[in-house]
Amino acid sequence: MSGGIRIAYETATVVPRRSGIGRVAEQLAYALDRTARSGDEVWILTNGDHLAGLRSLPRRGPSRPTPLWMQVAVPRVAREERMDLFHFTNSTAPVAFAAPYVTTIHDLSLIRMPEMHPLRRRAYQRTLLRNSAARARRVLTISNASAHDLEHYLDVPPEKIVVAPVAADERFHAAVTPDDVSRVAAAYELDRPYVVYVGTIEPRKNLRQLLDGFARRHRAGDLPHQLVCVGPYGWLCRDIEEQIDRLGIEHQVRFTGYVPFDDLPALYNLAEMFVFPSLYEGFGLPVIEAMACGTPVIIGRVP
Numbered sequence: 001m002s003g004g005i006r007i008a009y010e011t012a013t014v015v016p017r018r019s020g021i022g023r024v025a026e027q028l029a030y031a032l033d034r035t036a037r038s039g040d041e042v043w044i045l046t047n048g049d050h051l052a053g054l055r056s057l058p059r060r061g062p063s064r065p066t067p068l069w070m071q072v073a074v075p076r077v078a079r080e081e082r083m084d085l086f087h088f089t090n091s092t093a094p095v096a097f098a099a100p101y102v103t104t105i106h107d108l109s110l111i112r113m114p115e116m117h118p119l120r121r122r123a124y125q126r127t128l129l130r131n132s133a134a135r136a137r138r139v140l141t142i143s144n145a146s147a148h149d150l151e152h153y154l155d156v157p158p159e160k161i162v163v164a165p166v167a168a169d170e171r172f173h174a175a176v177t178p179d180d181v182s183r184v185a186a187a188y189e190l191d192r193p194y195v196v197y198v199g200t201i202e203p204r205k206n207l208r209q210l211l212d213g214f215a216r217r218h219r220a221g222d223l224p225h226q227l228v229c230v231g232p233y234g235w236l237c238r239d240i241e242e243q244i245d246r247l248g249i250e251h252q253v254r255f256t257g258y259v260p261f262d263d264l265p266a267l268y269n270l271a272e273m274f275v276f277p278s279l280y281e282g283f284g285l286p287v288i289e290a291m292a293c294g295t296p297v298i299i300g301r302v303p
Helices: 020-035 066-080 119-135 144-154 178-187 207-220 240-247 261-270 285-292
Strands: 006-010 041-045 085-088 101-104 138-141 161-163 194-198 226-230 253-257 273-276 297-299
Touching (some): 006 066, 020 041, 020 285, 101 119, 119 144, 138 144, 178 261, 194 207, 194 261, 194 285, 207 226, 207 240, 261 285, 273 285, 285 297
Parallel strands (some): 006 041, 085 101, 101 138, 138 161, 194 226, 273 297
16 A cells, blocks of 8 residues: 555545535545555445445444534544545534644535525535634635635635546436336426426525416416426425415425435426526536526526
C-alpha cells in the first residue's frame, strides 16, 4: 500500500428512505471506490447502515441523532483510525476536528432563505456551515450557482471551491419495461393523465404556488390531468390539505408519500409532464431525472 491514502467517506444521509443528497452520497461512494488509484483505500464512515461491498469503519457513539454522532463520535474515529483524509458529504463537519477534510456543500438555502427552515435547524446548522467551510481543505459543490453563493455568502476563496455536478442515475431513461409500467400504475392508482412533482413537501419547494396554478388551469377546463406529488412530508406542510380543500381540487391531487427508488423511473415515464416550481435549489436533481426519462419539464426561474 506504499504511496496510497486512506479516505474516510461519511454517509450519514444514506438511510433507508433517503432523498437526493443521500442517493448522491451513496453513488459517489461506489464511484470513488471503483476509480481509486492503486494503493488508495475508501472507508465508509456512518452511524447507520454500511454500504454493501465497501470497507466500513466500526460504528462508534450514538446512532441518533446525527448531529450528536458527528460532534462526538467522528472526532474519536479521527483519533483512533489512521486516516489521511475525511470527506463530509452533507455540508457540516465536527467543530473540534484536527484531521484534514473536505466537505460537500450542496446549497446555501440556510443562509439565503432561512425562513424556509425550522428555527432549531437555523440556530444549529448555520454556524456549523460557516465553520466547516472555513476549515475545510476544499469545499465541493454541485453547481456554478452554488459555487457563486459560497463565494458571496461564506467568503470561500474561489480557488478552494471544486464544482462537481451531479447526474441522473443510469436507471432513469425513456424506456421502461411493460411490467414496471403496469406495476407502478397499479400501485399508485394512475388511471388517468397526470402531472408529477417529485421532492420533499416543504415550503422551499413552492407547492402552494403549484396548487394555485393547477387549480386555475383546472377550473378553466384546459387541464383535465391529475396532480401527483411524490415525496415525503417535511417541515411546515400540514396546512397543504386545507389549501387543497379550499381550492376544491381534492379529487385531482394525490400525495404518494415516499416512493422507493425503483418506482421513480416509471412514474416519470408515465407522466405527461414534470413540474418543479422550487424557490431555490443547489442543483435540482429531479429535473434531470425527468429529462433523462424524456418527460417534458416545467421549472421555476431559479439558478
